[in-house]
Amino acid sequence: MRKWLWAIGMVLGLSALAQTGKLEIFSWWAGDEGPALEALIRLYKQRYPNVEVINATVTGGAGVNAKAVLKTRMLGGDPPDSFQVHAGMELIGTWVVADRMEDLTGLFRQEGWLQAFPKGLIDLISYKGGIWSVPVNIHRSNVMWYIPAKLREWGVNPPRTWAEFLSTCETLKRKGLQAPLALGENWTQQHLWESVALALLGADGWNNLWNGKLKFTDPKAVAVWETFGKVLDCANKDAAGLSWQQAVDRVVQGQAAFNIMGDWAAGYMATTLKLRPGTDFAWAPSPGTSGIFMMLSDSFGLPKGAKNRQNTLNWLRLVGSKEGQDTFNPLKGSIAARLDSDPAKYNAYGQSAMKDWKSNRIVGSLVHGAVAPESFMSQFGTVMEIFLQSKNPQAAANAAQAIANQVGLGR
Amino acid sequence: MRDRITALLVLLPSLVAVGIFVYGFIGQNLWVSFTDWGKNPAQALALRPELQFVGLENYRELFTGFVETRFRQSVINLVFFTLFFMAGSLGLGLLLAVALDQGPRGEGFFRTVFLFPMALSFVVTGTIWRWLLQPQGGVNVLPTLLGLPPLAFPWLTTREQVLVFDWNRLPLYTAWVVGLVLLYVAWRAHREGEKRRRFWALLSGGVLLLWALTVGSRVHLLPYPEPHGFSLALVGVILAAVWQMSGYTMALYLAGLRGIPVEVLEAAKVDGASPWQTYRHVILPLLAPITLSAMIVLGHIALKIFDLIFAMAGLDYAPTDVPAIYMYLLAFRGNQFAKGAAIGILLLLLVAGVVIPYLASQLRKEVRR
Numbered sequence: 052m053r054k055w056l057w058a059i060g061m062v063l064g065l066s067a068l069a070q071t072g073k074l075e076i077f078s079w080w081a082g083d084e085g086p087a088l089e090a091l092i093r094l095y096k097q098r099y100p101n102v103e104v105i106n107a108t109v110t111g112g113a114g115v116n117a118k119a120v121l122k123t124r125m126l127g128g129d130p131p132d133s134f135q136v137h138a139g140m141e142l143i144g145t146w147v148v149a150d151r152m153e154d155l156t157g158l159f160r161q162e163g164w165l166q167a168f169p170k171g172l173i174d175l176i177s178y179k180g181g182i183w184s185v186p187v188n189i190h191r192s193n194v195m196w197y198i199p200a201k202l203r204e205w206g207v208n209p210p211r212t213w214a215e216f217l218s219t220c221e222t223l224k225r226k227g228l229q230a231p232l233a234l235g236e237n238w239t240q241q242h243l244w245e246s247v248a249l250a251l252l253g254a255d256g257w258n259n260l261w262n263g264k265l266k267f268t269d270p271k272a273v274a275v276w277e278t279f280g281k282v283l284d285c286a287n288k289d290a291a292g293l294s295w296q297q298a299v300d301r302v303v304q305g306q307a308a309f310n311i312m313g314d315w316a317a318g319y320m321a322t323t324l325k326l327r328p329g330t331d332f333a334w335a336p337s338p339g340t341s342g343i344f345m346m347l348s349d350s351f352g353l354p355k356g357a358k359n360r361q362n363t364l365n366w367l368r369l370v371g372s373k374e375g376q377d378t379f380n381p382l383k384g385s386i387a388a389r390l391d392s393d394p395a396k397y398n399a400y401g402q403s404a405m406k407d408w409k410s411n412r413i414v415g416s417l418v419h420g421a422v423a424p425e426s427f428m429s430q431f432g433t434v435m436e437i438f439l440q441s442k443n444p445q446a447a448a449n450a451a452q453a454i455a456n457q458v459g460l461g462r
Numbered sequence: 463m464r465d466r467i468t469a470l471l472v473l474l475p476s477l478v479a480v481g482i483f484v485y486g487f488i489g490q491n492l493w494v495s496f497t498d499w500g501k502n503p504a505q506a507l508a509l510r511p512e513l514q515f516v517g518l519e520n521y522r523e524l525f526t527g528f529v530e531t532r533f534r535q536s537v538i539n540l541v542f543f544t545l546f547f548m549a550g551s552l553g554l555g556l557l558l559a560v561a562l563d564q565g566p567r568g569e570g571f572f573r574t575v576f577l578f579p580m581a582l583s584f585v586v587t588g589t590i591w592r593w594l595l596q597p598q599g600g601v602n603v604l605p606t607l608l609g610l611p612p613l614a615f616p617w618l619t620t621r622e623q624v625l626v627f628d629w630n631r632l633p634l635y636t637a638w639v640v641g642l643v644l645l646y647v648a649w650r651a652h653r654e655g656e657k658r659r660r661f662w663a664l665l666s667g668g669v670l671l672l673w674a675l676t677v678g679s680r681v682h683l684l685p686y687p688e689p690h691g692f693s694l695a696l697v698g699v700i701l702a703a704v705w706q707m708s709g710y711t712m713a714l715y716l717a718g719l720r721g722i723p724v725e726v727l728e729a730a731k732v733d734g735a736s737p738w739q740t741y742r743h744v745i746l747p748l749l750a751p752i753t754l755s756a757m758i759v760l761g762h763i764a765l766k767i768f769d770l771i772f773a774m775a776g777l778d779y780a781p782t783d784v785p786a787i788y789m790y791l792l793a794f795r796g797n798q799f800a801k802g803a804a805i806g807i808l809l810l811l812l813v814a815g816v817v818i819p820y821l822a823s824q825l826r827k828e829v830r831r
Contacts, residue, residue: 115777119794125507145797148504237778289597291619291779426503429796433532436780440621453529458503 072102074362076351077124077131079117081110083322087382091187094378095369102362107131113238113419125151130354132363137420138186138350140261143178144424144458146354153353154181158364164371167389171413175421176350184350185371188385191314191404192416193246193337193345199330201305209309209335213250213278216309216338220285223308230287233307235298240283240290241418241435243311247282248275250339254412261415261422263461267451276444283439296323303332311337313347313419317400318384328400336407344411347419348388426458488810495520495803506797513800520804526683533805534629535690536783542625542692543700543784544764550704551760552753555711560741562712563719573716577709584706588773591702592618595774617698618775618782626691634678641670695781699774706770707763711756718752719745754820761816765809785809 074095080088085108092104109117114135121134125146136142146152159165159182165173168186176184197209205226210216223231234240249257251274252265259265265272287293287307299316301307303324310316317334320326336343351370357363369375376387381396386404394402415421420428434454438447455461497513505511524533558576562569579587594600595617602613627635644667651660722745730740768786775782777791785805793802 115795119790122507122794122797128509144503145507149507149509150504151507151509236776289616289619291775291781292597292616424503425795426500426506426797429791430529432778432791433529433780436532440780450529450531457501457529 072099072362073105073359074102074133074366075105075107075131075359076133076135076366077107077109077117077121078135079109079111079114080135081108083318084383087379090382091369091375091379094375095366098369099362099365102365118425125354128356130356132357132359133351133353133366135349135351136184138172138184138348139175139415139421140424141420141428142176142184142350142352144426146352147178147181147183148424151355152183153355154183155185155353155367156180156182158185158367158371162368162371167371167373167391169390169408169413172346172348172388175346175413175415184352185367186348186350186388187370187376188349188380188383189388189404189408190347190385190419191344191407192242192347192419193249193340193343194312194314194316195246195335195337196299196302196310196312196316196320197308197333197335198302198305199333202308205308207308209333210338211335211341212339213247213282217281217285219308224285228306228308230285230301230306231308232282232286233293233298233301233310234283234286234290235293235295236291237432237435238418239295239298239312240439241431242313243282243286244275244279244435245345245417246311246337246340247279248272249343249345249414250337251275251278254343254414257414258422261417261461263455267448267455268445273444273448276438276447280438280442280444313416314400314404315384317398321398321400322384328398334400334403342411344407344413345416346408346413347416347421349385423460424458427454427460430454430458491803491806494800495807497800499800499803500793500796500798501800503797506799516800520801521808524801524804524808528684531688532780532783533785533788534688535693535780536785536788538690539693539696539782540765540767540784543696543703543767544761546696546700547703547707547764548757548760550700551707551711552756554704554708555756556715556749558708558712559715559719562716573713576712579706580710582706584703584767584770585773587702587706588770591698591705592774595698595701618695618779620694621781622694623689623691623781624694626689629688629690630682630684632683633681634674637670637674637678641667641674643667644670693781695775695779699771699782702774703764703767703770707760711760714752714756715749718749722748758816758820762813765812765816 076088076092078088088106088108092106095102095104109120111117114137117135121131124130130151136146142152159173164185172186172189173182176182176186195209202209205223205228207219207222210219220231234243248260252260252271256265256271260267260272267273287301290298293301295312295316296319298307298310299312299319302310303320303326314334317328317332320332321328326332335341351367353360353363353367371389373387373389373391373393376389377392377396380387380392381398381401384401386392386397386401386408390409392405394405397405417423417428417431423431431451431454434447434451437450438444441447494513496515496517498516498519499511499513500506505513524530562572562576566572596602597614597616597619598612601617602615604613606612644663648660648663648667651657651663726744726748727740730744735743766786767784768790771782771784771787777787786809789802789805789809792798792805
């Protein structure tokens, strides 16, 4: 009898402890990315064993499904304690302007993160005097992938400008390669566009596009679409039916010479396809963008009205710490946002990206949420469709400017 | 009297629930579609968004706004999809039913086989057909079985369009088509001696055609031409949808065929009708009510189609876009809630346009009984 009472007491006591200590983390990291998140959660459990961590994952690449679920939860007044979001305008333009997030500047000061993270990154996650999320990783968007052995076979070098790219493309076409550039579905086409735009506008021009100083209808910005159209002529015609992995496969199998994709492609080739970075496959900044690191970053923020605020702050501390980032990123195939992370934990590609991260000029990616709010990004897909259908640079530029005006880009 | 009160009490909860959760929410959605929710990002997801009444602005923008060209293509896609999907399902279903009605050996087996796709969800159908329509596999390699070269048709990825027309001409074409249909109705009414119907059909048809002949050709929705047409990437989607639903129409038609009294068929035979004439003049007219029911069911499925295209081509590919998908993109990715609500209302009107006349005619029949 006494044993029973004791057992019941234990259960009640434990559950009471658990009641006071919960933490719900909302993300879209499942599948290949799941283990990285789990490792981070394990680390959290080591530090705070009494906190019950709820891993609320909604699957779907780039968070397409998760973001819709998050919106219904937030609108319904049930915010998760912390949610994954692309650092930059995707968070700011949606949630910060709507006054739904807490300012984390205090946390950044306390933890010394203002020095730990590069300034270009801090700028991207700042808005109206506040800092709004803690970046856990960095991916690079402007990378060109190729297979060195194949290029030797064809007798071409990785092009360093888009003009060079186009002439290389002609050479390859003459050698019977129908589509020298491998391309996938709609968003990867936008991904290619941002690499072209960055090359033609330069880092300053690119930034000006997003703060409203450079109009999409400016001749310089219209020229981006012209070049983009020529680059598309080098790509496969069935792009819309391919995932980004299938586009990478084309390069690996020698059906195409180049692919412009973020550096998750390195993770795919190294981990899934078991290719050695640097020898079996190689990379270069996308043409015309050497010295510029176009970044995107997954980050976590603190929504107003989070039920377990203290636990969430502890979580954010872990996410931004050296230990947290070096646990998470080697598994995720990204690099740490901090400047002081340990290169020995990363593979050849990761080490090269870390070097660039410390030395390059940092700008944000459009497609992956750093520089434009969701309301612009989602309609940019329509601009892309207008261009692909009409092949008219001016029409696409006009549409992009109309949307920019409509959503008040740069205001 | 007590019975009535009991009946009312029993019905009351569901009446209230339906009133709030169906009609109340439709009303709320209608209200949202008249506001500017989402235009200002600072208000889009605020705790208590301040909404401004903008009237029909969202609708105006969808049909004539500069950036909503994708919505307009999605409407055109929906119209073509609905037409070909209904025609395909009805035609193939009728053919299968007639074939099975001859009583071939293993009829039960074939019936199950043809009806089986209907048991799948559109997501499964979409996944299967997505594989079958791969550029370098599935349907495209079929000819190689006969020693022919493989097809190279990019089923779901082509950007080619046929029957291309200028969006600015849409009101004109609509006026012509509706006007001519009304004239036909008037002619029918004339032959049936229904004077009132003849008058109204003649009047409204005449007005429409007059408008088309005078002002209509000068109406411009947009300040520039905007070509839209039947997007060939939809052919694959239509194939999959017909594959899924033709078994259903087959089952309906088969039941109808079996329900035709033998005496009628024998009478036709005695009168010397050939099999073809029997079908043309006896069987098909008797099947007309079934065709109507099937059209209603297929029609509202077509208008609400979302999952099949989601599974086959994804959300982002404009050539296979339909309004339901675009509504999802606008509202849940772009935070343009008011515009999304407007598309929702337009879809509701379209579906209502299909279903309400049917319900009304059914109701009238029941009253007559």
